[in-house]
Amino acid sequence: MNKRIIVGISGATGIQYGIRALELLKEQHYETHLIVSKPAEMVRSYETTITHEQLVSLAHEIHLAQDIGSVLASGSFKTAGMLIAPCSIKTMSEIATGVTSTLMSRAADVVLKERRRLVLLLRETPLHLGHLRSMTAITEMGGVLMPPVPALYLKPESVDEMITHSVARALDLFGIDIDVKRWDHAYRNSLKK
Structure with missing residues (x-):
């Protein structure tokens, strides 16, 4: 299994x-290769207290969004695929x-062209027909659209728990098993009590 994955953070x-x-990861x-868009940097400053330096320190390697000559632009650079979390409508389009x-x-x-896994945590609502057509096109090309919908049946106790569960489910799509609460027969029966 290839333990190298691209993580994109869009705006x-x-x-x-x-x-x-x-x-x-x-x-x-996992060896992570991070791309952060300029709008994502703005969102980082609005939504978190994490600095740019702290963000990029989480990745093995950072790639500038404008660097089309990066190894990530070549199919010969083998990866398990790419997760874009969150994914903007612009990036999806x-x-x-x-x-x-x-x-x-x-x-x-x-x-996509190398037939590797692409997962997009699309963050937009409501959707118009153009968005839906773009979603269909990506699905037809082999990509996976996964809006991060919280699993409220797990009765999460924090926003962080909801985020972790959504990300773990996305990583499931790459065959990466993260230890989180999951829906199963035993859990369902415990809810009945």
């Missing part, structure tokens, strides 16, 4: 998903149309 609300993904000894104006969309395009 949608919910940068905490990307941060938690980096933390969990570090715990699992670029990927859906093949308009790769940044390293984030180019790396996702490479992941």
Whole structure:
């Protein structure tokens, strides 16, 4: 199994998903390659107290969003795939149309063309027809759209617990097993008591 994964953080609300993904991947000894868009840097300053330096220290390597010459722009650089968390509509739309104006969309395009796993934690609501068509296009190309919907049946006690569960479910799609509460027969029976 390839233990190298690309993590993209785009400029949608919910940068905490990307941060938690980096933390969990570090715990699992994955080599992470991080791309942070300029709008994501703005969101980081609005939504968290984490500094840019603290964010990039979570990754093994940082790649500038404008660096189209990065190794991530080449299919010969083998990875397990790419997680974009959160994924903005702009980033999703670029990927859906093949308009790769940044390293984030180019790396996702490479992941798709190499038939690797692409998972997008899309953060937007409500959706119009153009969004839905872009979502369909990505799905038809082999990507997975996973809006981070909280599993309230688990009765989470904090926002962090909800974020961790959503990220763990996204990492499941790469075959990465994170120890979190899950829906199963024993858990269902415990709810009946």
